Amino acid sequence: MLNKIKYILPVLLIGNLLCMMDVSIMTIVLPEIQTAFNESLTNLSWALNVYTIVFASFIIPFGRLAEKIGRNKFVFAGLIIFAAGSLLSGMAPTLSFMLVARGIQSLGAAIIIPTSMVIGLEISNQQNRNKIVAALAGVQGLAVALGPSIGGLVAQYWGWRWVFFINVPLIILDLIIFPAVLPLKNESTQSAPVDWGGAFLSITMLFSLSLGLIKGNAWGWHSPIILSLFAASFVSFIGFILLERHLKLPMINLRLFHSRNFDGASISLVLCNFFLGGMAVLIPTFLTRVHGQSELGAALLITPYSVAVMFSVIFTSLLVKKINNKLLIGLGFTLIGTSYYLLATMNLDHGYQPLILAAIVLGIGYGLVAATANILAVADFHGSILTASQSVANVLRQVGMVLSIAIFMTVLSSNINSAKKNTLAYGSQQITSLHLANSAKEKMSRKLHKRLNPNSNNITKVKGSLKFKGIKISKEKQLTLINRAYHRQLALVAAKENLPTKLVPQRLKLEISRGVSSQVKQLLVKKVSQTNHQLKKWIQHVKNHLKKRLNVAFLSVYGSLAWLPFVSLLIIPIFKFKSPDTVD
Structure with a gap:
């Protein structure tokens, strides 16, 4: 065997x-x-x-x-x-x-x-069932964690x-x-x-729920289409339960939910994959869009988190029969909550060590919960009901990921819009203090509004948020200014000599032209230099402000959800254990 x-x-x-x-x-x-x-x-x-x-x-x-x-x-x-x-x-x-x-x-x-x-x-x-479950389920969690890292390296x-x-x-x-x-x-x-009827209802239920959760923020949570999707999901769910209860060979044997271990494991799988998704969904974008990392750089920074998941799953599978499973799940959720607190409060100005630490803590916590829950989800079953338990467990993992995408992106989207509005107000205020022509200020203001449009769902990349090429004065403009200055100076000289401008000697006209041309060019160079310096300072200030606000926008998502892993500890009494190594 x-x-x-x-x-x-x-x-x-x-x-x-x-x-x-x-x-x-x-x-x-x-x-x-x-x-x-x-x-x-x-x-x-x-x-x-x-x-x-x-x-x-x-x-x-x-x-x-x-x-x-x-x-x-x-x-x-x-x-x-x-x-x-x-x-x-x-x-x-x-x-x-x-x-x-x-x-x-x-x-x-x-x-x-x-x-x-x-x-x-x-x-x-x-x-050896525990090891098989831990290996297969663990590699699934590891794969989700490895995805961004492998993607960055390959790309x-x-x-x-x-x-x-x-x-x-x-x-x-x-x-x-x-x-x-x-x-x-x-x-x-x-x-x-x-059971084709059950199949149709389950597909309708999960499709409607997933689509509604994922697109709720973009389409509007109170929009008719989202409300219709949730209604369809609820009606399909009720229909599925009623149908399955009256069939001899249902799509899902509802006796699954008579097992307290399966119920507790199901909730744990949803939650731990939800928390895992929070890392996989936000951190790669956070690193590339806010901190200017390349895909490869972001992948390398995420790798410790992936490695932590792998080793945690392996060691947890070896400890399941030796340590009370309630302790493993409790410790796992506690570590996940701690990692979310670390993510919410980390400062990356002096290096990425805080991110790596938080990622490792999250990976260990996920492995403790996921490996234990996956083993308990199948502990009480054999035969066809075992197939059903695995189908439901896999659905619940996906539900956790879908919920993660929906909730994290909804909170982030709101935070991003606030960050853009705040930076837009800051940048506009800074524009008014610049010593520039009104036309130049209006042009800058339009460019700022275009790049930081709060109505856009796109996450502004700090590095390319405002590109500066510097202003230049065309040769035609220079000639026009030189010509105006020349005629003013020529008129002054003619008045001083009490001569009509036409009678000013050609030699003197050439001297005036050369002098004025040199003076105007020097003044233009100085003016352009001063203006470009102002613009560079303004753009850098706006970028710094945007980076700070986006940093807060991303990390506050973890802060707003850091309480949930600790609340998840309340599911532990659902599990039923006879002893540290015996599961009912």
Whole structure:
């Protein structure tokens, strides 16, 4: 049995790693794709949203469909679909093409993720089940954490398209090995009919909920379309529960929720992935847009967080049977809360050590909660209900990520708008104090309003917020000024000599022309230098102010939610344990 697992587990881990990594890998390369497609970040965010929404919507029905077709064949087909979607995403000439390709990718991921977990559990015994769960679920959390880091490294050296292309050779390798360790012929299947009504209701429920949460801020939380989506999700949920209660072979066996361990683990999975998403969603953008880091620089700074997740999951899986699981989950949420406090109060003016410390603390806390919760989610089940438990657990992980995107981006969007308005007011006030012509001040004011438009959803990049090229005076303008000064000086000389200007000697006219030309040019150089110096100082002050306000805008999001991990400790009494190493 152990030798069999040794060969099968790496095949399953590769598929899980790549599928979950593509949930977050695009966050770091969105600016590059935006430039390539010439699309707004608002439109481009659909490349992230489509993957998450389709993935969450199809996990439950695909989990049951795998039992009818055969789990090995289903995962094999899912790998092919995911590879095709990855190839098409990398080749995408337009955003519309990419959205379709990302949808194909997510269908493959929805096939692979839940079914791989069930395959791993079915080939394991009770003694090593915890390690199998920890390995598969842990690699999923690690993949979300690694996504921005890997994306930054790949994009830096090969371009953003290779963020998708890199999946293809790894999937091909997996497909070559797959039939040798997981036979595609003569595998056991279930001939029970598929609950298509439950499948339709679950897809409608999760699609409507995900779309409503993700687009609520952009479309307006009180808009008819968002309210309709939430209403559709609620009605579908009620319909799903009523239907499942009266079916002999439901899509989801509701006996799952009779287990207190499963209930507690479900809530824990939503929460820990919500907190993990808060790091994955905001920090890459924070580093690149506010602190001017390259994608590679941001990736390297995030790496300690990814490594902390990996080691925390490994060690937690080894400790689950030795330490009371309540202590592990309690310590995990406490560390997550501590990390959010550290993120909210960190000062990066003297280096990134505070960020690295907070990231490591968050990674350790996530690993403690996620590994323990994933093990407890399957502890009480076998057979078909085990499949259902994994489908629900995977949906809840995605719900946590979707909630994270929705809530963090909503709070951030409000903070960003406040930061822009504050900087706009500051910059306008500074303009009035400049010693410039009114026309120049109006031009600067228009440029400032254009770059810091509070009605725009785009996050202004501090480094390129206001570009300064310096003012120049055209040759035509110089000649005009010199000509005016020459005629004034000529008139003065003519009056002094009591001569008409026409009778002033040509030699004297040339001397006046040379003198005036030299004097005017010197004055213009001095004036331009003084004006450019003023503008440089003004722009630098505005940039510094914007950086401070955006810094507060990002970090205060963590401050406003730092209480939630500590409140999450209230779910611990839900779990039921007989002893530190026995789970009911």
